[in-house]
Amino acid sequence: AQSVAQPEDQVNVAEGNPLTVKCTYSVSGNPYLFWYVQYPNRGLQFLLKYITGDNLVKGSYGFEAEFNKSQTSFHLKKPSALVSDSALYFCAVSPRISSGSARQLTFGSGTQLTVLP
Amino acid sequence: DTGVSQDPRHKITKRGQNVTFRCDPISEHNRLYWYRQTLGQGPEFLTYFQNEAQLEKSRLLSDRFSAERPKGSFSTLEIQRTEQGDSAMYLCASSSQGKPYEQYFGPGTRLTVT
Numbered sequence: 001a002q003s004v005a006q007p008e009d010q011v012n013v014a015e016g017n018p019l020t021v022k023c024t025y026s027v028s029g030n031p032y033l034f035w036y037v038q039y040p041n042r043g044l045q046f047l048l049k050y051i052t053g054d055n056l057v058k059g060s061y062g063f064e065a066e067f068n069k070s071q072t073s074f075h076l077k078k079p080s081a082l083v084s085d086s087a088l089y090f091c092a093v094s095p096r097i098s099s100g101s102a103r104q105l106t107f108g109s110g111t112q113l114t115v116l117p
Numbered sequence: 118d119t120g121v122s123q124d125p126r127h128k129i130t131k132r133g134q135n136v137t138f139r140c141d142p143i144s145e146h147n148r149l150y151w152y153r154q155t156l157g158q159g160p161e162f163l164t165y166f167q168n169e170a171q172l173e174k175s176r177l178l179s180d181r182f183s184a185e186r187p188k189g190s191f192s193t194l195e196i197q198r199t200e201q202g203d204s205a206m207y208l209c210a211s212s213s214q215g216k217p218y219e220q221y222f223g224p225g226t227r228l229t230v231t
Contacts, residue, residue: 004159032218043121043208044160044222051218090159094218103218104150104173107159 002027002093006108013081014116021076021111023091032094033074034105035065037087044090050074061085081115088112119143121223123209129229130199137195138226142211149192150220151184152208153177160208166192199230 048059152160168189210220
């Protein structure tokens with residue numbers, strides 16, 4: 001069974017500083033990895049994904065994530081944080097299985113990011 | 118707006134009552150997922166449809182829960198004899214045949230069982 005760990009419930013960072021939200025995973029074989037963001041009273045919004053190829057993945061709103069197979073990590077990063085980035089961030093994993101099967105996502109417990117002005 | 122929609126957005130019900138939620142996926146998406154999210158946790162997978170066929174169900178989905186997608190378009194999730202432990206946000210997501218791993222989520226239905 002797959003699992004995702006987000007070791008930090010809360011991350012605070014000053015506006016303009018770089019941010020990192022950590023994620024580690026456990027899955028058989030090579031995974032699909034995702035980051036989603038959740039704003040209050042809104043649904044989960046897709047940020048970025050790692051499927052294959054370059055270990056550095058770029059996504060929406062200037063976010064990027066680095067896939068590290070040896071450390072089984074997929075940390076979310078942004079060079080310069082904005083106050084509007086404050087939200088709840090979820091890392092998710094899906095196993096690589098045959099087409100036609102479900103690709104249900106297994107989510108971490110989330111990290112609340114607060115960007116301080 | 119061509120995103121995933123869910124109705125109602127909020128539902129308050131008394132313990133023991135039945136409730137039904139609706140999800141309308143993105144129109145060209147043939148895959149539909151239901152998840153449940155409780156406070157302080159990430160969403161947990163409940164069930165999955167490919168077109169009208171329900172292909173997978175989580176062990177979280179007790180016998181009181183049933184989901185349908187009769188024409189391969191919208192889906193309903195029914196909870197019978199609700200319990201306080203059913204209080205949660207119920208999320209629907211959809212994805213396309215070409216990108217099954219890229220799921221788009223609706224705003225959710227928040228259920229409160231009193």
